[in-house]
Amino acid sequence: MQTQSTQFDFTGQKIYVGIDTHLKSWNVTVMMDPYYQKTFSQNANAKTLFNHLQENYPGGSYFSAYEAGFAGFMPHYRLMGLGIESIVVNPADIPTTGKEKVQKNDSRDSKKIARSLKNGELTPIYVPSLQTLADRSLVRLRKTIARDLAKTKTQIKSFLYCNGIDIPEELSKDNWTRKFIKWLTEMEIGPFRETLDGHLAKYHYFYAQKLDINRKVKALSVTARYRENMELLQSIPGVGYITAITFLTEIENIKRFKSLDRLCSFIGLVPSTNSSGGNERIGEITPRGHRILRDIMIEASWKAIGKDPALGATYSKLGHRMKPNKAIIRITKKILSRMRFVLNNQTRYELGYK
Template sequence: MQSKVTTISFQGQNIYAGIDVHLKSWKITVMLEHMEYKTFSQDSDVDILCGYLNRNFPGANYLSAYEAGFCGFSLHRELERNGIKNIVVNPADIPTTDKDKKQKEDKRDSRKIARSLRNGELKGIYVPSCELEELRCLVRYRKTLVKDISRNKQRIKSLLYLFGIKIPNELNSSSIHWSGRFTSWLGTIRTSTIQGEMVFKEIINTTQHMRSRLLMVNRQLREIGQQGKFGRLISLLHGIPGIGLVVSLTFLTELCDINRFKTLDQLCSYVGLVPTTNSSGDKEKNGKITPRSNKQLRNCLIEAAWRAAKQDPALALKYNELRKRMEPNEAIIRIAKK
């Protein structure tokens, strides 16, 4: 007697996968429209997940989500290439119960993501192109270099104070610090022990190396700003008071497509130029500036606003008017919005 083979088809049905991503393994929860199917662990390999979904739910529409984190958007792009409609979500935007917060587990996290995805409660963050994402990395690397150089300069000054070495009067001014003359003088310093000289020279050499890397990065960014495909947009941004090359590139790489913001309020909310609110009944209270922000963009924009207020008479006038009724930090936020 021949056995009858039944072909299962999930044609037209949605299958939801919540992925809790880790470096070596993933915890995955699979849900159907009206039931939770299974939670399991697997190696961090998209092919394994695709094989599982195709074997168990042939013909279905596969939807997945994972929290933004260390793997960036590379996993998202790989899932999309394999036919899984994926979104990357801000961890803070996933509905979470008090129990989930106090009993955090990978299994709970993946189940929470899958459930929220099925309920339509998740909104994916914007995914930039590979080109813009890599340019963003270069711009952020420049900022990291600037911070590291500044820290090392402070270390060198601290060592000078520690060893009782005074900076000559002709070199002791902010305009001369870290000039060629100043760095040459640093190279002539001798301490009482070999160990002290070693520490001093190591920090100086590290700083010099980082400064050379910064020059290389600046050169590359200038070439992009002048000759790259973004040259026209960057030149337009240069026309705004207080905005130079680095700020222009920060705007470009952090905002990517400004048309994704339908209103100015949405843009200000993304940057982090809106206050916290606390409303109840007829009472409405605005607090300090929201901690939820794109920190790279907000810091850069506020610095540009300070420069613009000093360069543009109209903005300087507006700032002075605002200062009559609010603190400097509040007034500059209004200038940044403009």
């Protein structure tokens, strides 16, 4: 007896998959031309999704998209490895209806992503290599440890102040020297000793961690992947090795920015604008951008105006007609222009260039 096969062949058809990612589950919407749509929930696993697509849409060409967020880029790599053309998108760039804004849920999110992917409305964000992701994680860990150490120092100072413990005059201007730590360790403070010892244990732990991570980041900066570009960037006044290695690991490839404006926009150094009826109002710097790079570049700019006479003069001139925080943004853009130039042209910066 012959049985009729119900297996469909989707060869040549495009299957669009919108994924709303969560820690333990994914909400998935599958769309095809002209009107097909299916939404379901599955465990957070790329292989599970691939098996579902293979079983239900064999032979199809699979395209997926999900929002950048806590999941990082690992789902993207795994989906690509299985033959699914994946993109990662900025949540703010996904077209959203008024109803979707006020009635937000996982199913609507995955449908919205699938619909926009199918309509060709999504612009993918740049996905770095796995090696760069690993390097970036190491550099970011240094920042986290430095922040933890600074927080612990503040807690110790607060503990001393709240309990009426005065720092000796000879140590008040040389905090966190060996003499200061020795004083903290040996002074008699009665029942508060145990608490202070706990704070000091945290301090010594984070201090050791900082020394270790600094060695690792320094070693990373002189590897073949970064050595030449590190030297180029550090030829620019104000750009130290931490600024340089952070920039390189966060950007990866400077050539993906076709203009300085695009680089500044990515970092978040462009003002918000409101244009209507022939009038244009320029607002504050948009909150959208790369906060890590924005912070470290502004910090480098403050250093640069003290090292580069031309930048110092420019900052002083700008200071006559705008607030310091706006003037330093102009300086930051100039430094970014120099960084982009030396990397694109593989030439050191010479003091006196604009």
